[in-house]
Amino acid sequence: MSTLLSQSAAVIKMNIQSLPRRLWMSLAMVFASAVVVAILLAFLAMAKGFDATMQSAGSDDIAFFMRVGSAAELNSSASREQVNLIENAPGIMRDEQGPMVSAELYVIVDGVKKSSQTEANLPLRGLDQRGVTMRKGFTLVAGRMFEPGTDELIVGAGVLREFDGFDLGQEIRFGKYTWKVVGVFSAGGNVFESELWADAKVIQNLYNRGSSYQSVRARLEPGASLDAITAYLKSEPRLTHEVQTESAYFAEQGKSLAYMAMFGWVISCIMALGALAGALNTMYTSVSDRAMEIATLRAIGFSNFSAFIGTMAEAMALAVLGSLLGSLVAYIFFDGLNASTLGGSFTQVVFSFKLTPELFANGITLALIIGFVSGFFPAWRAARVPVILAFQAGR
Secondary structure (H helix, E strand, C coil): CHHHHHHHHHHHHHHHHCHHHHHHHHHHHHHHHHHHHHHHHHHHHHHHHHHHHHHCCCCCCEEEEEECCCCCHHHCCECHHHHHHHHCCCCECEECCEECEEEEEEEEEEEEECCCCCEEEEEEEEECHHHHHCCCCCEEEEECCCCCCCCEEEEEHHHHHHEECCCCCCEEEECCEEEEEEEEEECCCCHHHHCEEEEHHHHHHHCCCCCCECEEEEEECCCCCHHHHHHHHHHCCCCCEEEEEHHHHHHHHHHHHCHHHHHHHHHHHHHHHHHHHHHHHHHHHHHHHCHHHHHHHHHCCCCHHHHHHHHHHHHHHHHHHHHHHHHHHHHHHHCCCEEEEECCCCCEEEEECCCCHHHHHHHHHHHHHHHHHHHHHHHHHHHHCCHHHHHHHHC
16 A cells, blocks of 8 residues: 555656646646636625625514515505504514504615616615614714604615715705715615615605505514414404514525526536536646656556556646636635625615635535546546557657
């Protein structure tokens, strides 16, 4: 066994030292693997960042009510009477001000992207102070809170990064109405930073919504069961709503960009086939280039297995270099990159690309698969060619 290991180590060393003779072909294999890995990581980081932005907004102790059959807040509705009934549901926490319930509106307005100068939909959310305090991670980072009953609004930090015209103190016109930005808020990087917030009653008045709302949030008492709330909703004929935790709602909304991860895998696998073809050519050339050396080693007693392992090691080493280069490129250009895309309510969601160790492992695994397949057949050839033919090939 020790002899076999020492022979394999010697062949691996010889193969690595001979790489400068095939520098450009070896670099082509490295770069091809790097491109595949970088593209895969870009798509995965996009999907991961979007999912993290959505899921981090949800809370397990917030009950979220929408009309039955509504896929998103935009499609839901709730009258003032229905909000009052929801406030009496079992398990809703109360304080000195009454039930901890926030009835909210969701209106689509226009914004202009900084990157492309094109118009895109933004959510203008109507809520009150109760609704603001229900958002975990909420921090007013500049300015002040909007005054109830006024045409003032506060802007999410994500909107400020990605869209023009929302600077502190600026006036914004949406249709016939003009609003003034009086504050900028952060919500820990979650989806709420993609929104504009204003007083719900003002939005009701300006957008002719009467006393209606679209969604209702309620803080749950410790240990409260959604089953009891569901039973209450079904027993009250005036209510046409269903309940879920806020975290469950946003987890479902986050699936709207999950296809990007699958799309990234499909594109990367197709590109990997092209990279594999080039890598196979590189490794076959490597075996031909070292035919005299392989024949000499085998003639002096080196095993076929050492020739096989040496070629495989070369292929895997080039694949590892490609994966590291691709990972580095993806990290430099994509990790933390801000972007916005259409979410489940037909409005823009601002998010950041997010690279994690798990994603890097996926990229490296794909590169290693390319290296293994591209090395196996040339390595098999190196181990199987008769010594006499190898000498003839080297002349």
